[in-house]
Amino acid sequence: MSEQELRVSKIENGTVIDHIAGGQALNVLAILDIDGSRGEVVSVGINVPSDRLGRKDVVKVEDRELSQSEVDVLSLIAPAATINIIRDYEVTEKHRVERPGAVTGVLNCANPNCITNENEPVASSFAVLDDGVRCIYCDTIIRDNIAQHIGGT
Amino acid sequence: MRHDHITSAKQLSREDILTVLDRASEIAADPESVSKKYQGSLLGLLFFEPSTRTKMSFSAAMKRLGGDIVDMGPVDHSSVKKGESLADTARVVEGYADALVMRHPSEGSAQMASEFVDVPLINAGDGAGQHPTQTLLDLYTIRENAGLDDLTIGIMGDLKYGRTVHSLAHALTNFETRQHFISPETLKLPRSVRYDLHDGGTEIKTHTNIEGILPELDVLYVTRIQEERFPDKSEYREVAGQYQIDAELLAQASDDLTVMHPLPRVDEIATDVDKTEHATYFEQAHNGVPVRMALLDLLLGETNE
Numbered sequence A: 001m002s003e004q005e006l007r008v009s010k011i012e013n014g015t016v017i018d019h020i021a022g023g024q025a026l027n028v029l030a031i032l033d034i035d036g037s038r039g040e041v042v043s044v045g046i047n048v049p050s051d052r053l054g055r056k057d058v059v060k061v062e063d064r065e066l067s068q069s070e071v072d073v074l075s076l077i078a079p080a081a082t083i084n085i086i087r088d089y090e091v092t093e094k095h096r097v098e099r100p101g102a103v104t105g106v107l108n109c110a111n112p113n114c115i116t117n118e119n120e121p122v123a124s125s126f127a128v129l130d131d132g133v134r135c136i137y138c139d140t141i142i143r144d145n146i147a148q149h150i151g152g153t
Numbered sequence B: 001m002r003h004d005h006i007t008s009a010k011q012l013s014r015e016d017i018l019t020v021l022d023r024a025s026e027i028a029a030d031p032e033s034v035s036k037k038y039q040g041s042l043l044g045l046l047f048f049e050p051s052t053r054t055k056m057s058f059s060a061a062m063k064r065l066g067g068d069i070v071d072m073g074p075v076d077h078s079s080v081k082k083g084e085s086l087a088d089t090a091r092v093v094e095g096y097a098d099a100l101v102m103r104h105p106s107e108g109s110a111q112m113a114s115e116f117v118d119v120p121l122i123n124a125g126d127g128a129g130q131h132p133t134q135t136l137l138d139l140y141t142i143r144e145n146a147g148l149d150d151l152t153i154g155i156m157g158d159l160k161y162g163r164t165v166h167s168l169a170h171a172l173t174n175f176e177t178r179q180h181f182i183s184p185e186t187l188k189l190p191r192s193v194r195y196d197l198h199d200g201g202t203e204i205k206t207h208t209n210i211e212g213i214l215p216e217l218d219v220l221y222v223t224r225i226q227e228e229r230f231p232d233k234s235e236y237r238e239v240a241g242q243y244q245i246d247a248e249l250l251a252q253a254s255d256d257l258t259v260m261h262p263l264p265r266v267d268e269i270a271t272d273v274d275k276t277e278h279a280t281y282f283e284q285a286h287n288g289v290p291v292r293m294a295l296l297d298l299l300l301g302e303t304n305e
């Protein structure tokens, strides 16, 4: 077993997010709203040597399996990331994140005057562009610091 | 047209636009032909912010089709004041009318409300967002006066906040146009609009003054630069003064130049332009009625058949 595989399979149950672009691990945690406050065990590797990326970040979250919408939005800040679902020390699922056509209920619109920021029974929804996301309600484009808009309703 | 709701000019294809404009031309030529067509039909008006003119224009359009209107009235007197969500308001009033017209101060409000109703909903302005019927009447006016293909248009004034400008510029990407944008640096087109225009393959040029480009234009679309955009009043006066036109300036323009404005104007078009052949802004406002009649006819006709 190589050192790489060892890193990925060390936890008993949970999710390993591998091949995150170097420096994005903390934004990944922000997207997942993980700050350790619920007692979950989180390990973060930053600037781990990688054949594919040169340097990569790795995040391991124990006892939590990522939902599809969480995976989708990770692709916006960590397009090369791979998701490994671990059960009983085994990788039971492994998938690449894919750029979704739309991201719903994850990001808050950057436009304070957008209807999705009011008290209406509607989830935010963004079309995914080549280089950002665009609110389907008010057309506002978010390109930079997408992680800052995580919150969702 | 296959649309249930008209929330944005962006959803309209070239074919959709031409369908509405052709119908508007037919109605303008023979208003009697439709004057009783929608007897017994009701148009619900939901204006969450005041807009006397747009509301009158829609009311006139519905009544000239033989139908009638039901009006929510001012927000002060409605359930909205008591904190009802827009989604709930829309779901209640759709039971009162055969189609709805809505104006609301938040961007995206019409799109959201349309997701909650089955009757056709027309956006009459959502904050700084879309105002598709204004766009259609602008396109109608341009077609009547200058034609929509092989058109050179200049759009001048507040290009940053002006929703009529964003909608019109986008709709014109369906036609063969050269678009010139004339504004101060601080009020130039927002990124999202430029993105769409590039996407639509339109040739765009930006200018900070009108003089150089004026002789080339077939249409000059003027909008108001609002004082509240400038924290510094003296800066406002200096900037706004550079984006005003008068008859003397228009002497440099082509004889066929069509001058448009969504109105109301204040001083960005001097009154001495009114009596020139260029002035088309009052005709433009009047065109709102046949264009809205055509749109209502296409939307209501589809549900009737």
Ligand SMILES: [Zn+2]
Pocket (backbone or CB within 6 Å): A109, A110, A111, A114, A115, A116, A135, A136, A137, A138, A139, A140, B108
């Ligand atoms: Zn929005």
